[in-house]
Amino acid sequence: MPKIVDREARRRAVADAVFRIVARDGLEHASLRNIADEAGLVVGSVRHYFTGHGDMLIFAMDELAGRIDGRVRGHAARLLGAASDAGERRAATEELLAEFLPLDDVRHEEAVLWLAFTTAARTRPELRPRADELQQGMHELLTRILTEARRAGALAEGLEVDTEALRLSALLDGLALQAVLWPDTVTPEAMRRVLRQHLTSLTGRG
Template identity: 40%
Template structure:
């Protein structure tokens, strides 16, 4: 396995451990076990637990950013154009659910661990920027304010969906996003 693939396999093991047991479940020994490697192999790529966790936090941000790149509203219904962007940030399939679960764990850890704060701040700022640009491109009258509200809605829906206390499910999530967007985009009115 080449070094890039090996690093990805190790970070994927971190994701599985974080998804299953939170940030506290990750140790170099557990990552090695999960990745099917010896601990020396993990240390070859990541010199410390901190370096490993930093790489995993960066990876989750990069995955979400890559999915959002190039998602600018085009032609068609403004609600659907912006909803498409917002839904890239929501756990509507297995991949996005894993990413959001891992991201949520890192953001929660940022409250007490400085290591995760830059990633949490960057992700929040990037989300607001993408939503503001999508809303402005779709004709929202006050895109900055609408983006703040939509970011709060996306964060709340995402939080609900990854916690075991009762999410509205994918259809309910999609409906909530569209209700909000119909209230802030031209020609729309909330149900």
């Protein structure tokens, strides 16, 4: 009988090969041939599952975003469930936002990959729409968090939600970038401390 191949499982295996090469060697080395070798496939097999190199990278971006999104959704559910308890709400907010910081080996590799993809999107038109879409999704998430904080009376008077969402996004992106470039200086403890202080400043009670 012919061997039955799970198409989506094979596509995810190729995405994992993309991640390993990008994390180890950089996106410029993520050619179809290098990815095929990393995945233990021939180039023709990779082309069977993707329409081209750009399609493969877009799928990998979606896989990466999906992994982060799955964890974020869990924290979001806890945040909504803690609506009546200020302490629990603050802790749930911190843990949700921490998913975007390289606080452990898994999130550090994700940050490396995300920076590689989004930087490449500046000069690779096939990646730009997806990068823009994911950035917009991040802004909408932060806007919702801050809007809910305002509704619960946990946001300082006079703060403009859209501006604070941009400021919070810049903080998370900046911490992630510096932690990837200078991990010995920008440690998980330092990132936690900065995030906590920023959240406190948003309450106006620091």
